[in-house]
Amino acid sequence: MTTEWRKRLLAPLLAVWVMALFFSAWPERLVPTRLASIQQSVHRSMKMASVVGGLPLFTGHGRNRPIRIINNCLQVIGVSSAGERTEIYSTWPACRTPRVRIVDSPLGRSLNRAVRAAIGRASFHGEPVRESAILQQVSQYFCTQAPMDGHDLQALYLVHQIRTLRLETNETNTSRQIIQFRDCQAGTNAPEEWPELSLGTDGDAVLSGGRP
């Protein structure tokens, strides 16, 4: 049994905590406008401390999309000093949708999310992707890792592919573009020298023109 002095000490703390939990978890749309900013700050602070009251799950960040992402793939194509191109990383082999995925790879997930965060919605519409620090860090990571994996690397391309299904028409659309070119030797990006990209018949990316 909790002693009386403990009850007196705990009661206000518990009351405040329970109110904070409900306030943080209450659906945003049901919060009066005046309190919305307070709720957001409470939620943000609790989230930083990993004690948030709850999260909106599977809501597409509040957007209703008539399309589904059925494949989201990052390919890294390395170019050797002899000009030979080889795939050094791919989320799925040849970016083809796998039938089964039992284990989630933390590295694959981190790369995919980092790239998605960097390119935003540009990839959906095939719009050019802006230069970003995240993409530089991802490409630099592969520049450093590839020699250790036995690749003779001069430069590399980050290629992002996204395949969507339009619900009303059941049509699929594949968008594939180079989102970064990095000269590993110089440690710089050279966007003006990006090669052209065409789609291979078996689902792989074919690069032509440009460097080297």
Place this chain on the structure above:
Amino acid sequence: MTQGAHQLRSRLSAWWFGDQSVYPLILCRIGVGLTLFGAYLAFLPEYTALFGADGLAQGLGLRRMGWFGDIPYAHTAAYVVMLTSSLFFALGIATRTSAVLIIATHLIMRAITVHYMWGWSSVVLAFVLYIACSGPCSRYGLITAWRTRQGPTEKVTPAWTVRLIQIHICTIYLASAWCRLDNSDWLLGRKLEGALISTDYSRFPGVFWTEIAPLIAAATYAAWFIELTAPLMLWVRRVGRYWALALMGMHIVLELTITVGWWQTLMFSLLVVFLDPGWSARLVHRLCASKTQMAG
């Protein structure tokens, strides 16, 4: 104070500060500890690629950590401490110290692994804290229990530790389910199908789920209904425990079909607090102690 107010006060006091069976809390501790252990162990095969000297986290996560990121092997030490303390927490070895270490290292690792962690990592520490607050639960070590075949000597715990877990579970369902009311994907029953055909979430993305779309739509509505009503139904006497079982079933099905981090294992472990404490007692005794110790 009127008699009604006095009665209400004493009932509230009993609800918050009375005694509750410690057994569900012991199972929660094992579940939450193993969830954290599993979540961090999953990094191990790719640890060097993620956290090594030239790993991905060097550019993406550690740079955000300021001076901490500059200490050699600091994140490796944090990782080892997390693995050890989460396992100790599950086993009930130095439970409270383990809880403090889990809290510190989880905050560090979560900041480093910024692009990997899922939503479960934003709620889990509260539950570690609630469980650690219960003295009787913290003091029941599984290693000693296995050796001596003894159940916990203290069979009850202050109710507020259990109540906090129960209330927090309800706020999780409140936040996740009620914001879907104006989402057309949920209203049309298409959300689960979307997750099942997506390589972002599905464990079987290549399977042609659209052929059984009506069945999946029915499952979507059923799952949503259970989650939507959970904050109320879990408290209804006689119904609550079955609602908890339905939610646990839903989490098992979701775990088998989609991947959203460790949400399902965490929620499955926590929902035990809404089940009959007698069921938890039987399970704990089956695992750790002789049946004759169960009385009380």
